[in-house]
Amino acid sequence: MRKTLSLLLFSVLVSLGVAAWGAEKTLKLGVIAELTGDMPAVGASCRNAAEMAVKEINDAGGLPVGKEKMKVQLVVEDNAGKADQSAAAAQKLITQDEVLAIVGPNASRYAIPASEIAESSETVLITPWSTNPKTTLDANTNQPKKYVFRACFIDPFQGGVLARFALENLKAKKAAVLYDVASDYNKGIAEVFREKYEKLGGKIVAFETYTTTDKDFSAQLTKIKDAKPDVIFLPNYYSEVPLQVQQAKRLGIDVPFIGSDSWGSNELLTLGGADLNGYYFSTHYAADNAAPVAKKFIEDYEKTYGAKPDDVAALTYDAFGLLFGSIKSAGKADREAIRAALSTLPSYQGVTGDMKFQADSRDPIKSAVILQIKDGKFTYFTNANP
């Protein structure tokens, strides 16, 4: 009796082992997301969309690589909203988990340090949401990095779109800017906005700064009020913008505010509520004015997570789309081959619009939209093409 049992056990073990041996190899892809820290909503959207993209591929039997279909395995790392931990997460994914490619981090101040590691370790990194030009440029030579790509437009484009919007749509001749000087994204876009706005004939009457953990902006806002602008530009993250607008209103400032894609989180509405009604910001896509490809994504996402996908979710999904497309056309699970395929990928139709990488650039060419906050919802306002 015991003999039969052990024989049975043995055969079960053997068959299990054979099954594992015979199973198709998996593709390992890494994600670095801001799951904790000062922008957890961004990290959550990124992880949700990543898991959804991978599940779709696996449900369809896997990703065709060469002649076989390979399942995709996701390794998600938290960067805790810190620059050093972003670099450490990239290092861990590349050397310990040996992933093929990385998606994330999202905010520029985390994407830049992580991109340095990816570049020196020769592993493809696609950041969904980092719009600062420095993310894809080598700090020493100012040439494009070889392995770092992004799924979004860049700040010089976005800054130009906003400068034109302020002048032409809002008829604002004088603008004030308040931005976080300790954050790469905010600083970059504030400077671009100033340059383009002045080139187009506007006048910057106040250009004020603060640092990341500040909650009191009264001194700067009083200064801005004194300068009498027609519009105030706040290129800051969604957790800070409501405070800035509320304090401005308390000081008696009643001019419109405009913002950049860092506003585009549903958390902005939860934290800011009615104070933000009527204001505009530029972003990557409009959920209420989406192309057919995007409609399906939005529906599926809402069904799975019970919330409208924000731009981080849409861009993460597109980053995976770009990655899957390039692995398919590379035909093998090899880091170098994926890089080569990605940089020559023909026009890709994503949730956030059509995009294509130019030969000498890692930044896709794509369009932006302007959204208006209306009755507690993001509403499509207008389009801005490159």
Place this chain on the structure above:
Amino acid sequence: MSEGIVYWLQQVLNALQLGSIYALIALGYTMVYGILTMINFAHGDVFMVGAFFCFLAAVYLGLPFVPTLLLTMLGAALLGVMIERLAYKPLRHAPRVSAIITALGVGIFLENFTLALAPYPKNIPMLLENVTWNLGGVSLSSLQLIIILLSLGLMFLLDFVVHRTPVGMAMRAISWDKTFVPLMGVPVDLIISITFAIGAGLAGAAGTMYGLAYPVIDPYMGIMVGWKAFISAVVGGIGNIRGAMIGAYILGGVEIMVAAFLPSTYRDFVAFTLLLLLLIVRPYGILGSPRIQKV
């Protein structure tokens, strides 16, 4: 009024608001130091937990402003006493470094405990009808007025308790001499607990007002504010209650005025250089006096 004066007055109001909040927190640092010569680095995080208590009372219990404030102060006071009993009391005779490291540990515990329960920033609803008055160009909001007046009121109350009541006399006595005062029948443990309760209660009040003035709260909000309040206490002369209030208004004033009249990028650099210079001139702070080591 001329525009220059309006601008200046507005910035003075801004500075008073910021200084009031720093002052309420600085008092907790300075009281604990006065009694135990220990720096309670967890105090900034008690303030943060206070803001979250305010959030809970306002959102889940739906309480109006005054009960929310009282409940938050009570909750924070209990937390302060608990921290003292569980974390600091066992180390009262250990080297002072151990107590400081424990305080840092308690702070990190509070941050991460809150983070585990509330990973997303929270929004505190408006508990008070906020009216903004325009006084000849200067905007004064009712919230600003309440923060400044309530802070001043609490500070005068504390000053009265410390200088005019038996409990306050016991506090000052323990601060003066820890060896002989207990022999006179002063219940040291009780007085130390009361000190922590008052300090943490004031931090709770600061958390409520901070939450109303800057209604987006997160588990890390106590770190920077805590540092600034600690600096206020040192500038005013740590251990001295009136010094902490003066130090807090100086720090708030310097921060606002530097941003008001110089490019705001220079704010922290200029503000902290000024404070360092002040400490070179008066190393024990404005109202502090050197402690004489008795052999």
